[in-house]
Amino acid sequence: MSKPLTDLPPKDLIDRYLQAVGFWLPRAQKQDILAEISEDLRSQFEDREAGLGRSLTESEVAEILKQRGRPVLVASQFMPQQRGLIGPALYPIYIFVLKIVALCYVVPWLLVWFGILLFHRTEAAAHLSGEWHSLGTLWTVVFTQFGIVTLVFAAIDRASVKSPCLSDWDPRKLPKIRVETSTKRCFSALAGLVFSVFGLLWVLAIPQYPFLLIGPAAYLVKGAPVWQTVYWAIVLLAIASIFEHLVILLRPQLTWFPPTFKVATLLLSAWIVNALLHTHTYLLPAVPEGIGLASAMNLAIQIASVVWAAGLLIALAINGWQAIREIRRSMQPAMPHLA
Amino acid sequence: METELFENLRLELRRGSLTLAVLAQLRTEHYGYALRKALESHGLAIDENTLYPLLRRLETQGLLVSHWREEDKRNKRFYRLSPDGEIILYRLLNEHEAMNAAIDRIMAPIPSSQPMETGFEPTVLEPKEQLQ
Structure with a gap:
């Protein structure tokens, strides 16, 4: 026999359904769409309960959710409607798979390619032609992969139009709710703050105790003048990290702050990396035995x-995009939270 | 095959009518669920997976305006027709009436005194058959 709704963990099944729908929705509209679907569902449940004169059972709730349709199909109705190879039902999954392909293949490849390009930047332009050629190969492979994914989805789309699996599903098998509680967020910010303070102390101690950075090698090598140029910026970065965690801890509602502040610190990091890339000497031998070690460590x-430079560029792009999105969101009128 | 063809044509016919019905109903403000119930009470049931994306599309096109407001201790999104939407609605209603009138004229029984050029006898559908 089904349990009455009131005996269940509060709104569990509905929240799991909304979470599953939200997974496929465009991030910019997700909260707004889910709030509206949530409100509609609750109104429908209330209506049904008023008609029956009792609370709905788990099976009845599941049945209503099942009638609504699979989460991916519900979400697909809110996507831009297109009449292409991939129908609206499979479109969110298709986009999701393309993102995975891009993340697992294109981003690492670009990272490595950019690293190689930077490494050879001081060499003759003729040596760079190989790298440019390999970039062309990358795009060929990317287009081939995207093409294959598209064709596979087009074939599935044609085959699955009348598939019974689109309507035959059980809301009770949806994944559990992923909750990021305020306690968890608070703990994470606090841990970040503690580590940042230790980080600052560590950075301040390095000039006096270089073995804290390079261990026993400190007896064989010493820092080159470039570190004196960038040291103040490294100290500033450590202080900035403390400030960032303090703000996250005390003003968690400022969602635009972390990515925006991160952009500023990444720009400072970019300045440090730029200074490091303009020299080949980072360590000098402190004793004659340290010549070989200094040379190997300089290369490393x-x-x-x-x-680091390649990673910074990607991090700048990601955080810049997030910052713009969060700032725009914070300027919009308040969106209701899901009840 | 016939059923599938009918279903496709029915959906095509229904799509435009739903837009018109939603615009007409939103001359007064409604939130999503109340709008569904109102349309249903007038004999036009609409699936929520069709209604909400349609509302968003109409709002993006500037035909509706919406805002979130608390009612009965719950946040609800209320929609109503925009000034542009009113103009479009009345133009669409005129178009709809003209089309209905034309179809009525086409479907009207042909007087027996006028022989058909095709040589076939005209078939007048009974209301029940027309609905099928």
Whole structure:
């Protein structure tokens, strides 16, 4: 026998349904659409309960949700309607798979390619032609992969138009709610603050105790003048990290702040990396035995700087985009939270 | 095959009528669920998965305006016709009436004194058959 709705974890089934629908919705409209679907569902449940004169059972709630349709199909109705190869029912899944392909293949490839390009920046232009050629190969492969994904989805779309699996599903098998509680957020910000304070102390101690950074090698090598140029910026970054975590802890509602502030700190990091990329000497031998070690560590730091530069560019793009989105969202009228 | 064809044509016919009905109903302000019930009470049931995307599309096109407001301790999104929507609605209603009148004239029984050029006898559908 089905349990009455009131005995269930509060709104569990509905929230799981909304979460599943939200997964496929465009992020910009997600909250707004879910709030409206949520309100409609609750009104429908109230109506039904008033008609029956009792609370709905779990099975009855599941039945109503089932009638609404699979979450992906419900979400697809809110996507731009197109009459292309991929129908609206499969369109959100198709976009999701394309994103995975881009994330797992294109982004790492671009990162490596950019690293190689930066590493060879001081060499003759003729040496760069190979890298440019490999970029062309990348796009060929990307278009091939996207093409294959598109064709596969087009075939599935044609085959699944009348598939019974579109209507035969059970809302009770939807994934559990993922909750990020305020306690969790608070703990995370607090841990970040503690680590930032230790980070600042560590950075301040390094000039006096270089073994904190390079271990026993500190007896064989010493820092080159470039570190004196960038040291103040590194200290500033450590202080900025403390400030960032303090604001997140004390003003968690300022969702635009973390990505915006991150853009500022990334720009400072970019300045540091730029300074590091303009030299090949990061460490000098402190004793004659340290010559070989200094040379090996200089090469390692140069490679690390190149990779860091590539990572910074990607992080700047991501955080810049997030910052713009959050600022625009904070300027919009308040959106209701899901009841 | 015939059923599928009918279903496709029915959906096509219904799509335009739904837009018209929604615009007409929203001459007075409604929130989503109340709008569904109002349309249903007039004999036009509409699936929520059709209604909400339609409302958003009409709002994007500037024919509706909406805002969130608390009612009965719950936040609800209320829609109503915009000034542009009113103009479009009345133009569409005129078009709809003209089309209905034309179809009525086409479907009207042909007087027996006028022989058909095709040589076939005209078939006048009974209301029940017309609905099927």
